[in-house]
Amino acid sequence: MDEITQILNSGLPIDDVISVLKEKSVCVPSWIKLIKAYEPTLHEIVTDTITRKDKIKSDGTKEEASRIYVGLEKLLTKRMTEFMFAIPVKRVYHNIEENETRQQIAKAIESIYKYARIDTENIKRSTSFFASCEIFTIWYVVDKPNTLYGFNSKYKLKCKTYSPMDGVSLYPLFDELGDMVAMSFEYKKKIKDEEITFFETYTADRHYKWKQDGQGWTAVITGEPIQLKKIPGVYAFRQVPIYHGLTRLRKELEYTLSRNSDVIAYNASPVLKVSGKMLGEEDKGESRRLFRVEQGGDVSYVSWSQAIEAVKYHIDTLLKLYWMQSQMPDISFDNMTKLGNIGFDARQTLLTDAHLKVGDESGVWIETLDREASVVKEFLKMMNTSWAKEIDEVEVENIITPFIQLDEDSAINRAIKSNGGKPVASHLESIQMAGISNDPITTLEQIRKEEAEEAKVRMESVFNESAM
Numbered sequence: 001m002d003e004i005t006q007i008l009n010s011g012l013p014i015d016d017v018i019s020v021l022k023e024k025s026v027c028v029p030s031w032i033k034l035i036k037a038y039e040p041t042l043h044e045i046v047t048d049t050i051t052r053k054d055k056i057k058s059d060g061t062k063e064e065a066s067r068i069y070v071g072l073e074k075l076l077t078k079r080m081t082e083f084m085f086a087i088p089v090k091r092v093y094h095n096i097e098e099n100e101t102r103q104q105i106a107k108a109i110e111s112i113y114k115y116a117r118i119d120t121e122n123i124k125r126s127t128s129f130f131a132s133c134e135i136f137t138i139w140y141v142v143d144k145p146n147t148l149y150g151f152n153s154k155y156k157l158k159c160k161t162y163s164p165m166d167g168v169s170l171y172p173l174f175d176e177l178g179d180m181v182a183m184s185f186e187y188k189k190k191i192k193d194e195e196i197t198f199f200e201t202y203t204a205d206r207h208y209k210w211k212q213d214g215q216g217w218t219a220v221i222t223g224e225p226i227q228l229k230k231i232p233g234v235y236a237f238r239q240v241p242i243y244h245g246l247t248r249l250r251k252e253l254e255y256t257l258s259r260n261s262d263v264i265a266y267n268a269s270p271v272l273k274v275s276g277k278m279l280g281e282e283d284k285g286e287s288r289r290l291f292r293v294e295q296g297g298d299v300s301y302v303s304w305s306q307a308i309e310a311v312k313y314h315i316d317t318l319l320k321l322y323w324m325q326s327q328m329p330d331i332s333f334d335n336m337t338k339l340g341n342i343g344f345d346a347r348q349t350l351l352t353d354a355h356l357k358v359g360d361e362s363g364v365w366i367e368t369l370d371r372e373a374s375v376v377k378e379f380l381k382m383m384n385t386s387w388a389k390e391i392d393e394v395e396v397e398n399i400i401t402p403f404i405q406l407d408e409d410s411a412i413n414r415a416i417k418s419n420g421g422k423p424v425a426s427h428l429e430s431i432q433m434a435g436i437s438n439d440p441i442t443t444l445e446q447i448r449k450e451e452a453e454e455a456k457v458r459m460e461s462v463f464n465e466s467a468m
Contacts, residue, residue: 031164040071066261094395128163130242138233327357369398
């Protein structure tokens with residue numbers, strides 16, 4: 001008897017069973033702590049009243065200290081997600097050549113991913129993964145007859161991702177070999193203006209669900225069979241967030257900016273210096289102020305001289321260290337405009353560090369996507385039983401392509417060169433790629449008609465010249 005079966009069949013009270021299932025078998029940081037670095041409005045500088053004291057003026061009004069927060073952790077998470085999945089994951093299918101059924105299976109799998117909006121889901125769950133360190137994507141079917149997948153199906157396959165960012169607590173259970181034997185998660189749901197806590201557990205063959213009320217936990221679903229014979233989802237985790245070790249640099253940047261902001265505000269008002277004795281009172285006119293001073297006296301404004309270069313150097317150094325240690329380029333608009341019109345190869349070189357970072361991070365994603373493809377294939381076996389014997393023969397390879405700004409001219413020229421100087425697209429395909437015509441076939445026919453007329457005119461001119 002495996003560990004999860006022993007837990008669920010132990011005869012213990014439900015509260016004790018859930019307490020055991022909540023004993024996490026992986027080390028993941030708490031989102032309650034991580035959100036304080038991820039969310040800019042929760043940064044320490046916002047609530048710091050020790051080093052950032054507000055000033056109370058003589059008239060009783062309060063002059064608040066400057067508190068400038070910078071969301072670098074959130075931006076880094078977004079950049080990492082964009083470099084990973086801005087170019088959608090490509091799936092290559094193997095072992096389908098010269099087999100029509102397997103080719104249909106490959107098309108069906110692609111349709112499942114398409115209508116499950118997998119590209120959008122990848123961006124969403126990647127953000128959660130890099131920020132909160134863990135995600136669980138569950139796949140399920142809904143009763144909806146359709147022909148989306150190339151055959152008549154009674155069901156539509158969909159997916160949903162849970163993460164601590166959404167207020168869901170995840171509790172995976174692994175055996176001694178590292179295989180996940182159960183997946184549990186706790187969440188809250190509002191029903192009729194009442195917020196109820198639910199706890200669900202999935203094993204390879206059973207689904208359990210409990211809800212919490214004033215009397216404790218009560219069963220909602222007890223051992224519902226899972227025909228898939230595997231947990232219908234994928235779990236991924238990391239031990240530290242993508243911004244691990246960089247919070248101190250961001251904090252120093254915020255305090256530097258805030259302190260300098262206070263200095264600028266304090267010295268913003270001009271200071272009037274009067275040398276010598278004033279004669280009479282100040283004469284305030286509509287357009288000017290008039291001061292009279294004794295001979296040799298002077299009236300002038302004192303200009304404040306700030307060592308702005310030192311502050312700018314400090315801030316620029318902090319930002320440089322932040323992005324350098326994160327292995328992400330600072331691709332802000334200001335930096336991109338300084339590059340000018342550089343070529344495709346130069347852009348690839350500039351993004352080398354980011355591409356290496358994607359390579360480092362893609363390992364866990366490839367494993368997750370491969371497991372997910374296995375889950376999708378199991379569902380497909382049940383949705384079209386006539387393909388059951390062939391589905392396992394179809395191999396799905398997931399390829400993550402790091403983001404790079406595309407250069408169509410370079411790509412086409414490279415393809416033509418590798419093709420021996422011959423075209424790599426037909427006339428019709430080039431019209432379709434241009435995207436100008438609403439009916440590429442009609443446009444091609446019109447072009448051919450015009451070319452035929454031009455050829456006819458040229459031939460007639462040649463005959464006329466020869467006749468002369």
